[in-house]
Amino acid sequence: MIALSLGLIAAGGAGVAVLLLQVGHRTEVVTVVRDVQVGQVLTGQDLGKASISLDPAVHAVTADDLDQVVGKRAAVELRPGSLLAPSQVTKDSLVKAGEQLVPIGLKPEQIPATALVPGQKVELVHVPAQGEPETDKPGSTPKTLPGRVVKASSAAPGTGVVVVDVATSAAAGPTAAAWVSAGTLRLVLSAPDGR
Structure with a gap:
């Protein structure tokens, strides 16, 4: 009985040691230390390092890869205090x-309720202004131009206007403007597969 008790105590102690080692395992990761706008080139001053206990489900840039992300562009808006994901x-x-970048100020009724994210494909649709005669034949498809969201602002207080930067072809840019x-x-949002 004494030998069995000692064996159980030893096994329990080993289990606790393994658990403490796992909990104490920390990974050095890259963090964002100041605001970075979409498309902005990352510098060493924009990024920092932190040592954290990282869940395997969380994808973060490790500190060893810091030099590989400096000089790249932010694909999304980055906020201070967040971990940097690949x-x-x-x-x-x-x-x-x-391509040309066309800034488009849209009232709430002119924009989808779905949040716009960089890289999202959109269609710029021409609709006649109120009182403007229809130039297209009845039943014809309205004129459209393909585009891609580069950045979308938050809704402006009071007016709800959202400014969306849309990349479109150089030929279509002046028409969209x-x-x-x-x-x-x-x-209009395009389907995810482009159809």
Whole structure:
């Protein structure tokens, strides 16, 4: 009995030691230390390091990879105090060669209620202004231009206006800007697969 009791105590002690080692295991990860806007190039001053107990389900950039993310662009808006995930950075410019960035101010009724995120495909749809004669034949499809969200602001207090930066082709940029100026543009989300 004494030998069995001693064996159980030893096994319990070993189990507690293993548990303490697992709980105490910490990983050094990259953190965001100041606001970084979408598309902004990351510098060493934007990032820091922290030692945390990291759940395997959480994907974070480890401190060993810090040099690999410096110089890349923020794919989303980054906030101080957050961990940096690999999906939040990109080496690509958010506005590609042959594209133009069109800022579009949209009233609440002109924009989907679904939150817009960078990279999301959209259609810029031309609708006639109130009192403007229909230029298209009845039943015809409205004019549309394809675009891609680069950034969307929060709704402005009081007016609810959201400014969306949309990348579109250089040929379509001036047309989209004219539709915005005339107040005849609506934003429609494209299906995730592009169809």
